[in-house]
Amino acid sequence: MMLLFYLFCIFLKCVYSQPSNGLHGGPIEAECLSFMSRERIWVPVALDEVIGPMGGPSNNPISLARHHIIPVRTLRSFFDTAVRENHEGNVELTGLMSLMGFLSDDALNQYGETDSLNRYIRSDLEQMRQLQSYYINQEFEFNNPPVDILFSADYLVRSVFQWIPANIFIGPAPQLRSDDPGDAFEVNSRYIIGEEAYQRLVTINRMMESYVQTRERATYNEVIELLAEISRGRDVPYPFDRSQWIYENNRYRINTNPHNRKRREAEDVPLIDDDPYCLKPLELIKMSMHEENLIIVSEVLDRAIKHKGFYSKNYGSWKIGTLILPGEFGIYADGISMAGQGWVYDPYGYKFNDNSFAVGILGTDARGKSDNWVNLSHDFTTTEGTRDYAGQVFFDKNGRPVAIVITSRQWADVGSGWSFIYNNEKWEYERTDSWDERRFAGRTESLDTTAPKFVMS
Known part of the structure; x- marks a missing residue:
């Protein structure tokens, strides 16, 4: 909550x-x-x-x-x-x-x-x-x-x-x-x-x-x-x-x-x-957050705002950051760090050039929650360790939720994980990594144009 x-x-x-x-x-x-x-x-x-x-x-x-x-x-x-x-x-x-x-x-x-x-x-x-x-x-x-x-x-x-x-x-x-x-x-x-x-x-x-x-x-x-x-x-x-x-x-x-x-x-x-x-x-x-499956999103955003806030990242928009890449700067490693589970930093987020932004998310953030993505393709509610799963939540330039991309260290090493797209007040699971262009061709705004607008401060 x-x-x-x-x-x-x-x-x-x-x-x-x-x-x-x-x-x-x-x-x-x-x-x-x-x-x-x-x-x-x-x-x-x-x-x-x-x-x-x-x-x-x-x-x-x-x-x-x-x-x-x-x-x-x-x-x-x-x-x-x-x-x-x-x-x-x-x-x-x-x-x-x-x-x-x-x-x-x-x-x-x-x-x-x-x-x-x-x-x-x-x-x-x-x-x-x-x-x-x-x-x-x-x-x-x-x-x-x-x-x-x-x-x-x-x-x-x-x-x-x-x-x-x-x-x-x-x-x-x-x-x-x-x-x-x-x-x-x-x-x-x-x-x-x-x-x-x-x-x-x-x-x-x-x-x-x-x-x-x-x-x-x-x-x-x-x-x-x-x-x-x-x-x-x-x-x-x-x-x-x-x-x-x-x-x-x-x-x-x-x-x-x-x-x-x-x-x-x-x-x-x-x-x-x-x-x-x-x-x-x-x-x-709170009732609206439950109905629109945005409890976890609001919590992880709040976590970043309450601590380090947002750092500028030289990406044109959120779309550039959604690929699941291996290595210390991949979405898993970044998610761990952005959620405050790294060795140095408290929780923080990235602000991109078009004012879209992202924050870190962990599998443990889903424990005890009922947002519909938590068991669409994998049951994240049973996550035990903070480093088991990590990724990022992406928001468009208007502050509306766009996507959750989350993976494990092992799946990240082979460029795989789970992507959830926000649309019609719920999250939709995407099986392939091509969703960013297939579903957002020529656009960067959230598919749900009436979704709540979140802000970074």
Whole structure:
């Protein structure tokens, strides 16, 4: 699963209804930044229409967004520091796991088993809860906790932590605001959430920043307690209230009038209320990845991006690199190295002259997976060693998957292996090495022109 799927077309296909037609046109939207293990995914989530706030043009829908009060930058730095600074006895991680257990329990209460998507979310949250219980009951070696699992999107950990409802309010999208703070603390949120809740978040923000600088365990423990406290008191984001916003000069700003302290009736934004932890975009992507047989592809691409990234290779396009050649620069040896199993390099990928690209793949990447290629001609799910099979996954210049070419050392020595071509949301096995010209004569784009687009950063 863990995904880091930079997949805009999935959002467009599964989530986004239609583009906005200017400042007040189009459907309402909410931005969910599902960062997971890389902090760069932007996910627009289509919502129902809401009438514009008082002071703006009447009877026009506007775009709403989820706004962090403690900024994502601070949350990310705090949790990343806790993982890096985990000490003997896993003190920091134990605190993180305890909070994770509480949040996952709370989130489970928010997602009823009303449809297949919610059941999918609940399944992952239950896995996250089981991981927390497993961790607390096990003894891990000094400074060697299951960090990769803890911060894998399989268990939604980053998404749950970074979208704690008590730290989120709903308001006009950032591009419609004149007072949006960017990645700074949302000072004017006091007029939306109330002074008491605001002061708690000010304290947590200050202590998070202090912990990142000092690594003091006492500060860390207090932050964890405070996060649990505010989460117990609120399990949905602060709703949109039109009286809390002023429209002037074609932009919205928070109403900082001192009389704007009494909460009025809030607008009903059902999809935000139904998705308080902003998990549905992530799960829609995961469901699509399963349906389109792209789970493994997304994982091996993520592996390269998270480590070394991409090196330029002077090939005109991906087509030049698909031949199975013997030797230290053949597709098997390159695949071993690109997947991070060589003697020197962490995982990386190649970027070709036309902006197509490739990443390494191993037979072990297929273990426990159900993408249709894993047993088309050979059962890769039973692969035991990381060096048993290796190869590359190729993407066209648009980021769409093209082919998987994988082989063993022995088969590579005789120029043979397995090639799988992506078409119509599945992989097709090719028995001969002539497929690159036979099926791609005069073209380099993926045969599946509606496949998800992956990006390299």
